[in-house]
Amino acid sequence: MEPKNQQRVILSLFFFLSGVCFSTWTSRIPTIKTTFGYNEAELGTILLAMPISSLVGLPISGWLVSRYDSRVPMTAAFVLLSISLALIGLATSTFMLVAAICSYAFSLRILSISVNTQAITLQKQFDRKINGSFHGLWSTGGIVGVGISTLFVALDVRMSIHLAIIASLTLILTLFSYRFLLRNDRTTSGNKLGLGKPDPYIVYLGLLVFFAAICEGGMFDWSGVYFREVVNADLFTLGYLCFMIFMTLSRFASDRLIEQIGMPKTFIMSAALVVAGIGLAVLFPKFWTALIGFCLVGFGTAAIIPMTFLLAGFSKKYSPGIAISIIATYSIVGMLVGPPLIGYIAHAFNLRFAFITFAFSGLMLVPVSQLFFRHQKSQES
Numbered sequence: 001m002e003p004k005n006q007q008r009v010i011l012s013l014f015f016f017l018s019g020v021c022f023s024t025w026t027s028r029i030p031t032i033k034t035t036f037g038y039n040e041a042e043l044g045t046i047l048l049a050m051p052i053s054s055l056v057g058l059p060i061s062g063w064l065v066s067r068y069d070s071r072v073p074m075t076a077a078f079v080l081l082s083i084s085l086a087l088i089g090l091a092t093s094t095f096m097l098v099a100a101i102c103s104y105a106f107s108l109r110i111l112s113i114s115v116n117t118q119a120i121t122l123q124k125q126f127d128r129k130i131n132g133s134f135h136g137l138w139s140t141g142g143i144v145g146v147g148i149s150t151l152f153v154a155l156d157v158r159m160s161i162h163l164a165i166i167a168s169l170t171l172i173l174t175l176f177s178y179r180f181l182l183r184n185d186r187t188t189s190g191n192k193l194g195l196g197k198p199d200p201y202i203v204y205l206g207l208l209v210f211f212a213a214i215c216e217g218g219m220f221d222w223s224g225v226y227f228r229e230v231v232n233a234d235l236f237t238l239g240y241l242c243f244m245i246f247m248t249l250s251r252f253a254s255d256r257l258i259e260q261i262g263m264p265k266t267f268i269m270s271a272a273l274v275v276a277g278i279g280l281a282v283l284f285p286k287f288w289t290a291l292i293g294f295c296l297v298g299f300g301t302a303a304i305i306p307m308t309f310l311l312a313g314f315s316k317k318y319s320p321g322i323a324i325s326i327i328a329t330y331s332i333v334g335m336l337v338g339p340p341l342i343g344y345i346a347h348a349f350n351l352r353f354a355f356i357t358f359a360f361s362g363l364m365l366v367p368v369s370q371l372f373f374r375h376q377k378s379q380e381s
Contacts, residue, residue, distance in 0.1 A: 004125045010180040011118055014074065015134045017170050018111060019141025020148075021085055023244060024166045025104065026220045027149035027237050028089075030228055031159050036094065040225075040351070044343020047221055049098045050105040051336035057109035058329055064110065070121075070321065071181035074114035075174060080107035082171040089163030113328060117321040118182050120313035129255040135306040136251035142244040150237040199317050201379070204372035205308045206330030208267070211368065212304035213334025214341075214361040215274055219243055219297060221339040222351070226281075230351050231290045242291050243298040250302035263307055267369035273300030274362025282355050300362060305331075311372075316379075 033043050064073035084104035091097035119134045145166070152162045223243055228236035258266055277296030280289055312323040338357070345354035 004122065006180060007122055007182045008130065010177050011115070011122060011182065012134060012137045013173065013177055014078070014115055014181075015119075015138040016141035016144075017078070017173060018081075018108075018115065019138035019143075020145040020166060021081055021141075021170055022108070022138075022220075023142035023145030023240075024149060024163060025085060025088060027146050027224060027240055028159050028163070029221055030224045030236055031153075032097070033225065035159070036097070039347060040343045041347040043225075044340035044347075046094070046098065046101070047339045047343070048336065049101045050339075051332045053102040053105035054109040054332045054335065055329070057106040058113075058325055058332065061110040061113035061325060061328075064114070069183055070114040070117040071178065071183065073110050074118065074181070075178045077107045077111035077114065078174040079171060081111060082167040082174070085170075086164045086167035089158075089160035109328070109332070113321065113325055116309050116324050120309065120320045120324070122182055123310070123313070129258065129310075131310045132251050132254035132258070132303070132306045135302070136248055136254075139244055139248035139251050139302065143241065143248055146237055146241040146244050150235060150241060153237060154235065199315070200375050201315060201372075202312070202318070202323060202326050204368060204375060205312055206327050207368045208304060208365060208372065209308050209327050210330040210334040211361040211364045212301055212308075213331040214338035215297070215358045216301045216305070217335040218338040218342050218358055219294070219301070222342050222346075222355075223294060226351055226355065227290065230285050231287055233287055239291060239294045243294040246295040246298035247302040250299040251306060254303040254306055257303070258307070263311075264369065264373050266303055266307065267365055270300045270303055271362050271365040271369075273297070274365075275359045276300075278355055278359040278362065282352050282359075285352060297358065297362075304365065 029043070029047075032038075032046075038046065061073065081104060084100055084107055087100035088097065088104060091100050119131055123129070123131050148166070149162070220240075223240040224236045227233045227239035231239065233239070254266070261269075273296045277293040277298075277300060279293070280296065281293030284290070284293075308327060309324060312327050313320045315323040317323075318326065338361075342351075342354045342357060345357065
């Protein structure tokens with residue numbers, strides 16, 4: 001097998017494992033809410049720990065990928081991620097839970113920057129687009145993670161055992177696969193942040209990620225709660241599972257879709273699907289209508305992150321690692337604002353009303369994406 005193909009396979013495994021770990025945690029949020037007896041506002045406050053810790057990890061991750069080959073921080077982050085996931089399941093107090101979530105989010109941020117730096121570097125060795133398939137495998141891992149969670153919930157398996165199993169498997173596979181990852185991808189230029197006038201190219205991409213993060217992150221954290229408390233479904237992970245399935249289908253299709261209709265139209269299509277899906281789930285909160293709505297939202301949100309990260313790799317001002325780090329800041333702010341905001345709005349009014357926030361975020365993708373492509377065109381001309 002060619003080295004680049006071998007590296008693609010191993011990197012795909014890391015994206016897959018990251019998706020498994022992330023969906024394992026998020027699918028157990030309703031269990032945590034019940035176990036600790038949190039209301040919506042309290043749960044929203046607990047969820048603030050993730051974006052805050054991610055924000056702390058941002059400058060560290062940018063420094064690491066500029067100083068070392070990205071495989072080094074990526075592997076270290078995966079080891080810490082596995083340990084943190086197990087500790088979430090073992091938490092017996094709010095303090096222990098928040099500490100474990102902070103550690104988990106910190107490692108996840110370093111992992112996200114380094115794994116996407118590897119993906120963009122590897123993309124440049126291929127004639128066709130492959131970046132969407134990496135994110136598709138992340139979503140596939142998410143489906144597997146939610147599927148395992150659904151099975152364990154149905155079998156009444158304790159959360160501590162569930163998370164420990166996933167953490168152990170992830171740790172073993174990470175240590176085995178490290179030696180096969182892409183080497184010598186450290187960039188020597190574009191590694192310093194400019195403190196002057198913001199680069200519009202990066203700002204527009206950041207805003208696109210910001211609105212996508214509000215929608216995507218909020219769906220990760222609140223879809224299970226919505227299905228249990230609004231739709232009244234006993235198996236509350238089904239809505240999240242279908243959301244993840246359609247995210248996966250969209251991401252595998254995104255490379256071909258972009259080649260067929262182009263990125264500008266793909267952004268508009270994504271926005272339309274998000275608005276339609278949320279509208280269906282909010283106006284008709286029955287099992288099948290909400291399920292179809294979540295499927296549409298999953299298909300709509302999925303392509304935004306791969307497209308923006310791929311475009312970030314072509315920044316004329318920054319290296320791929322630094323560009324992704326800056327854009328990820330917007331993503332973290334979206335995560336910081338989104339899930340807690342949903343919790344507070346739900347506590348003040350109701351969860352159905354709070355989900356309208358996602359429709360607004362999806363709608364904002366249209367004007368921001370148009371402004372970005374207009375700016376890109378003016379740069380090229």
